[in-house]
Amino acid sequence: MKWTDSGGSFEQPEPGSYAAVCYKLIDIGTQEGEYLGQKTVKRQVILGWELDEKMQTGDNAGKPFVVSKFYTQSLNEKATLRHDLAGWRGRDFTPEELAGFDAKNLLGKPCMLSLTLSDKGKIKVASVSKLPRGMAAPKQVNPSMFLSLEPGDYDHQVFDAQTEKMKAIIMASPEWQALQRKAGKSSGFEDMPDDLPWRDEEEVAF
Numbered sequence: 001m002k003w004t005d006s007g008g009s010f011e012q013p014e015p016g017s018y019a020a021v022c023y024k025l026i027d028i029g030t031q032e033g034e035y036l037g038q039k040t041v042k043r044q045v046i047l048g049w050e051l052d053e054k055m056q057t058g059d060n061a062g063k064p065f066v067v068s069k070f071y072t073q074s075l076n077e078k079a080t081l082r083h084d085l086a087g088w089r090g091r092d093f094t095p096e097e098l099a100g101f102d103a104k105n106l107l108g109k110p111c112m113l114s115l116t117l118s119d120k121g122k123i124k125v126a127s128v129s130k131l132p133r134g135m136a137a138p139k140q141v142n143p144s145m146f147l148s149l150e151p152g153d154y155d156h157q158v159f160d161a162q163t164e165k166m167k168a169i170i171m172a173s174p175e176w177q178a179l180q181r182k183a184g185k186s187s188g189f190e191d192m193p194d195d196l197p198w199r200d201e202e203e204v205a206f
Contacts, residue, residue, distance in 0.1 A: 012123045013065045020113045021138045022106045024048030024145040029173025043073040052138040069125040090130035107144045110137035149175040
């Protein structure tokens with residue numbers, strides 16, 4: 001299935017349900033955006049999955065499709081992240097689990113993803129659920145990728161491996177800038193473009 005936009009053509013999976021495995025967790029820090037005409041400030045994270053479905057064309061033929069979703073980093077009972085994680089686990093969190101949930105444990109975990117089309121005609125993750133009993137978990141192909149902006153957990157090599165657009169998003173966060181100041185480095189923020197690419201939790205990144 002091919003789609004074309006102003007940036008060229010790229011292959012996307014068909015809408016539907018897929019077995020998947022989580023291979024990416026990226027902390028992008030606190031981001032400013034807009035929703036219904038109002039400014040928003042949210043601490044955000046990206047989860048990325050490999051699908052048990054291979055691309056058919058171009059240089060990526062034979063590689064698994066990958067999809068991602070931007071979330072507000074919150075386990076509040078009304079948060080989309082908590083809702084999706086509860087569906088993934090097959091149950092909600094206990095108070096004890098909420099007090100000490102280690103997000104890094106999501107890496108390598110299988111699930112079922114329901115993919116639909118957004119209003120812009122792009123594939124998005126509509127829901128996450130537990131892998132059905134008896135279904136084999138997909139074998140992970142891409143290496144796991146974990147980036148935290150928490151002091152002591154930050155890995156600059158993982159940051160360097162991101163796309164330039166993703167770096168721009170991360171560099172706009174006060175958490176990333178604080179890490180640079182602590183290391184005695186320039187934040188690089190003075191060279192950032194004014195129109196930073198921002199995404200809300202309903203969109204998907206490839």
